[in-house]
Amino acid sequence: MGSVNDVLITPLQKIEAEGGDVLHAMKSTDIGFQGFGEAYFSWVTGGSIKAWKRHNMMTMNLVVPIGNVRFVFFSMKECRFRIEDIGSDRYARLTVPPGIWFGFQGLASYNSLVLNLSNIVHDPDEVSRMQLSEIQYSW
Amino acid sequence: MGSVNDVLITPLQKIEAEGGDVLHAMKSTDIGFQGFGEAYFSWVTGGSIKAWKRHNMMTMNLVVPIGNVRFVFFSMKECRFRIEDIGSDRYARLTVPPGIWFGFQGLASYNSLVLNLSNIVHDPDEVSRMQLSEIQYSW
Numbered sequence: 001m002g003s004v005n006d007v008l009i010t011p012l013q014k015i016e017a018e019g020g021d022v023l024h025a026m027k028s029t030d031i032g033f034q035g036f037g038e039a040y041f042s043w044v045t046g047g048s049i050k051a052w053k054r055h056n057m058m059t060m061n062l063v064v065p066i067g068n069v070r071f072v073f074f075s076m077k078e079c080r081f082r083i084e085d086i087g088s089d090r091y092a093r094l095t096v097p098p099g100i101w102f103g104f105q106g107l108a109s110y111n112s113l114v115l116n117l118s119n120i121v122h123d124p125d126e127v128s129r130m131q132l133s134e135i136q137y138s139w
Numbered sequence: 140m141g142s143v144n145d146v147l148i149t150p151l152q153k154i155e156a157e158g159g160d161v162l163h164a165m166k167s168t169d170i171g172f173q174g175f176g177e178a179y180f181s182w183v184t185g186g187s188i189k190a191w192k193r194h195n196m197m198t199m200n201l202v203v204p205i206g207n208v209r210f211v212f213f214s215m216k217e218c219r220f221r222i223e224d225i226g227s228d229r230y231a232r233l234t235v236p237p238g239i240w241f242g243f244q245g246l247a248s249y250n251s252l253v254l255n256l257s258n259i260v261h262d263p264d265e266v267s268r269m270q271l272s273e274i275q276y277s278w
Contacts, residue, residue, distance in 0.1 A: 017189075018189075019183060020181055020189070021181075022182075023179060023180040023182070025177075025178040026178045027176070028176050035175075036167055038165065039164040039165050039256055041164060041204050042159055042160075042162075045159050048157075048158035050156075050157075113204060115254065122166075
């Protein structure tokens with residue numbers, strides 16, 4: 001099972017442009033790229049918590065182009081949390097290897113948007129889930 | 140040079156979920172996938188026009204998770220336009236092969252967001268540009 005220390009955080013560029021800024025997300029040459037399987041978005045409404053999941057095969061690359069999201073990672077072996085907030089206030093990418101429990105919460109009052117660039121196509125069989133109450137964290 | 144007929148439009152799924160919906164963007168097994176080079180976002184402010192560009196190598200896969208965007212494609216050989224609006228009102232992906240002139244406009248009063256999943260890493264040398272006035276289109 002993965003350690004929360006193995007989560008990578010990579011600052012990303014925002015480029016000002018007339019008519020609307022350009023925001024980097026990921027290049028195939030970037031650190032953390034493990035191949036492309038699927039890209040999908042998850043909205044998180046203000047204050048909402050989505051937890052807990054663990055991918056057993058998937059490496060996630062997470063970017064938040066709108067709003068701000070708190071990601072909480074939990075390493076069961078070490079019984080240790082790691083918290084990373086990303087989004088408009090800290091525009092960065094999180095690379096999450098398989099084997100780490102995680103949950104996330106919308107920090108903005110409005111909806112936040114998470115893009116996951118994953119190295120495999122979504123497969124419900126590689127996902128483990130627990131109820132929110134099964135890992136004690138004070139959100 | 141490409142024909143505007145070669146632009147593919149693929150409807151995408153929105154999945155309702157507690158705490159915020161999940162929106163599909165692209166799987167490596169989907170029609171239109173030509174390999175992964177880079178993912179980046181472009182904001183388009185309400186009414187703004189970004190035009191004209193032509194990628195000479197890149198296949199773009201365009202998704203609009205927020206707002207609505209009008210894409211105008213122009214085939215110089217055929218002297219023909221093709222217009223596709225995508226976004227919240229018509230959640231779909233546009234696959235744009237290289238060799239087609241295009242521009243786009245934010246249709247929402249607020250900012251719209253475009254995700255481009257491209258098959259190559261951004262390279263300014265493979266992009267051709269023209270001024271807005273060089274192709275006559277009434278936006």
